[in-house]
C-alpha cells in the first residue's frame with residue numbers, strides 16, 4: 001500500500017519496535033467518578049485527577065515521546081515541567097500541546113472529525129440515542145464547538161459543571177477500542193455498558209479520520225447473530241462481545257483471541273472467521289480463561305516481553321496445572337481444585353480448520369509461539385511469573401497489572417512500580433530495572449539513547465493508575481511496529 005509513513009498502520013508482533021501508538025490522557029471524567037458508581041464504571045476506587053495526570057500518566061507520555069518522537073521532547077524536559085508552564089504540553093487543545101503523529105492523542109482525532117458538520121450531527125445523534133438525551137439537549141450540543149463537544153463526549157459535562165451524561169473514564173485504555181492486526185483494524189464490541197460510548201466514538205474515528213483513510217476497506221466489525229434479536233435477554237444465547245485486551249498479534253500469521261469475562265465464544269469465532277476470510281492471518285488460537293473480574297482480558301494474565309520472554313500468572317503454568325491432577329473421588333464429586341481447570345487453549349490453522357490443536361497449559365502455548373512462530377530455540381524461552389509465583393503475591397500483583405506490560409521495543413517493557421516480587425523475578429531473569437525518573441534524566445543528559453536499551457523493565461508510578469484496573473498494555477493501541 002502506497003502511503004506516507006506518518007499515516008501507516010501495521011502491527012505484526014507484540015514486541016517489534018513501537019513506531020506509532022494511539023493513547024488518551026486522563027480527561028476530567030476520571031475526576032468525576034463517584035464511589036457509588038465506581039464499580040459500574042469499572043473503576044476499583046475513585047482516583048485523584050491531578051495526581052494521576054501529573055505524577056503518573058505524564059511520565060508515560062514523556063517516555064513514549066522519547067522513544068517514538070524524540071524531537072518533541074529532547075532538551076525540553078525542564079521547560080515542559082516548569083510549574084509556570086502549567087502542564088500545557090500535556091493538554092490536548094492547549095497551544096503548547098505536544099501534538100505528535102507518532103504518539104497520537106484520541107482527543108485530537110475526535111476534535112478533528114467533529115469539524116465536519118455531517119459527522120458531527122451523526123455522532124451527536126448517536127451519542128444522544130445511546131445516552132437517552134432529550135431532543136433539546138441534542139440541539140444544544142450541535143451548537144458546541146468541536147473541541148468543546150469532544151470534551152463533553154469524554155467527561156459527560158459541559159463547562160465542567162453541567163452534567164449531561166456519565167463520563168467514560170475507561171477511554172484511557174485505548175487497547176480495548178480496537179486492534180491493528182497486520183494492516184487491518186478489528187473494532188471492538190464491548191460487553192460492558194460503561195464502555196459503549198467509547199466504541200461508538202472509536203468507530204467514527206476509524207471510519208472518518210483522514211489518518212485512517214487508506215484503510216477504509218480494512219476495518220473489520222463484528223455483528224450480533226440474527227437470532228439474538230428475537231430471543232429473550234436472559235436466554236442462553238451468547239452476545240457477540242469482544243474487547244481489544246483479548247486480542248494479541250504474536251506474529252505476521254498468528255493472532256491470539258481470548259475468551260473471557262468480556263469476549264464471548266461466538267465473538268471469538270466470528271473474529272477468527274473474518275480474519276481468515278480476509279486473509280489477514282493463517283493461524284488463530286483461542287485462549288479461554290476463567291470468566292472473572294480479576295482477569296477481565298487475556299492481557300491481564302500474560303503479555304510478551306521479548307521474542308523469547310513472557311510474563312504470566314503462575315496459575316496457568318505447566319507446573320501448577322500438573323500439581324492439580326485430581327483423584328477419582330474429587331472427580332466424582334466434581335470438586336474443582338483450581339480455577340485453572342477452566343483454562344482451554346485451541347489453535348486453528350486456516351488450511352486445516354477441522355483439526356484444531358490443543359495445549360495443556362498457557363506456558364506450552366507461549367513456548368510454542370516463541371519457537372514455531374518466532375524462530376527462538378526452546379532452551380532460550382523464559383517465562384517470568386507474577387509475584388515470582390509466590391502466594392499471595394502472585395494474585396496480588398496480577399491484580400495490579402504485573403502481567404500487563406507494554407513492550408516499546410523487543411525486551412524493553414513498561415510496568416508498574418508496585419509489583420515488587422515480579423520486579424525481583426525480572427532481575428533474576430537478567431533484566432535491568434530502572435525507574436522512569438532516572439531513565440528520563442539519563443536520556444535527557446545524553447548518557448543513554450533509547451535505541452540502545454536492551455532487556456529493561458521500566459518502573460512507572462502507579463498508585464492512582466492501578467485503581468482503574470489496567471496497565472500499560474491496556475493504555476496503548478499500537479498502530480505501527482517494526483516487524
Ligand SMILES: NC(=O)NCCC[C@H](N)C(=O)O
Nearest residue numbers: 042173245297468469470474
Ligand atoms: N486490556 C485491559 O485489560 N484493559 C483494562 C481495562 C480496565 C477497565 N477499568 C475495565 O474494566 O474495562
